[in-house]
Amino acid sequence: MLKKLIFVLLLLIASAAGWGFFQVKSTLDKPVLIEQQTFITVKTGTSFRRLLTQLSDDKIMALSPWLRWVGYLEPTLTDIKAGTYVIKPQATLQSVLTMITEGKEYQYAITLVDGERFSEWRELLQADPHLKHTSDGMTQTQISTAIGIDNDKVEGYFLPNTYHFTAGTSDISILKRAHVAMMKELDLAWQQRAKDSPLKTPYQALIMASIIEKETAVASERGLVASVFMNRLRANMPLQTDPTVIYGMGDKYHGNITKKDLRTPTAYNTYTMRGLPPTPIAMPSKAAIMAAVDPDNSDFYYFVADGKGGHKFSTTLVEHNRAVRAYLKILRKQK
Structure with a gap:
């Protein structure tokens, strides 16, 4: 009799666990509520529960009591990484959490046009709201030193191109990439002179x-x-x-x-x-x-x-x- 009770109890527990797993998966597989792509910025130190609240407050998803079990069933989905992300319509909560836990931040872009002067590029960089403007107030000499250019004048030292970056990237970082790209291109060309x-x-x-x-x-x-x-x-x-x-x-x-x-x-x-x-x-x-x-x-x-x-x-x-x-x-x- 005792064995039979234990078996029934285990069966009930297994059934409950299976039902719970099904409910969690169903919740994760639901599409988000938005009808157009939406940006979300996750701050450093944001917990899984705080993220869920943020998504709910932004009308991106509805809170569900089943989500409290995500950490037990899929612990990787709770390893939240700070950054700015773009959520598209019809995305599932599973895909949203995967994107955030993998740190796949939205890539902004800035195009630095050939034939323009450094002063024009600098205005473009300063106007970009997604960049961190660390060069504001710096002289060309100071910018040159920060980038590692052995010249007080930086004109011509950057390769025109479209550069992708995540929110909060510094303008100096963009210039460093453009400078490295130019020096690589110039060195290659000089060898073919x-x-x-x-x-x-x-x-x-x-x-x-x-x-x-x-x-x-x-x-x-x-x-x-x-x-x-x-x-x-x-x-x-x-x-x-x-x-x-x-x-x-x-x-x-x-x-x-x-x-x-x-x-x-x-x-x-x-x-x-x-x-x-x-x-x-x-x-x-x-x-x-x-x-x-x-x-x-x-x-x-x-x-x-x-x-x-x-x-x-x-x-x-x-x-x-x-x-x-x-x-x-x-x-x-x-x-």
């Missing part, structure tokens, strides 16, 4: 790449633009490139360059000096860097806009002046 290149250092290649980046947005022209500047360097001719003049003018530039501007010396005015400016004038792309180290072979020394989105390349000054007149004629017709 043309043997007769007049550029003496990778940094000179970076400076040249930034000029090429600003001079043309037409991919097929980069090599030719680079060849013009290389030919001028070899001939000890001034580069005479407007983007360097604009960069040297700083806040004095308001959309137009005058003849006076071209004649006014600055550290970057390549009309009044020979050789390269002292630093890059923008953030160059991979393609511009490759054009700088391995330009096309040409006998061109001049180029001017052709009025169709590209440029007209010339070997002699006479040809160039003719191309300039043609361009000015197009501009007059457009007015």
Whole structure:
């Protein structure tokens, strides 16, 4: 009789446990209540019970007494990790808890565009609400030191790209990644440089790449633009490139360059000096860097806009002046 009672008792316990397990699994398999993706930030030190309350308060899920048993049946789902997560409609509570316990935080993105200056990038970083703005108030020299750049000027040292990050990542961290990526790309490109290149250092290649980046947005022209500047360097001719003049003018530039501007010396005015400016004038792309180290072979020394989105390349000054007149004629017709 006793054995029979024990058997019945064990059977009841097993049945209750099975029923309980079924109820917990059913609760975990229920879809969330939201109809559009929702962000949730889990603070450091949040317990499993506190997380459930937070999800309930945010109308993401309904509390259930069966959830108190999750820790016994699936203990890994209670190892909560802080962060910002995105919960999508039709996700199950199981998938939500798995995401949070595995620390799969939402990846924000910021695109640092090629051809822009560091000052423009800095404004973009400062405006991003998901970044930690540790560089606010820092000078370029301080930023350079924090990143590990052996130069007081950081212009050109970062690779344009889209960088993904989690909420609370520092802006300095993004810049470090962009710097490491640029140095890797520059080193690789320098190893592939043309043997007769007049550029003496990778940094000179970076400076040249930034000029090429600003001079043309037409991919097929980069090599030719680079060849013009290389030919001028070899001939000890001034580069005479407007983007360097604009960069040297700083806040004095308001959309137009005058003849006076071209004649006014600055550290970057390549009309009044020979050789390269002292630093890059923008953030160059991979393609511009490759054009700088391995330009096309040409006998061109001049180029001017052709009025169709590209440029007209010339070997002699006479040809160039003719191309300039043609361009000015197009501009007059457009007015």
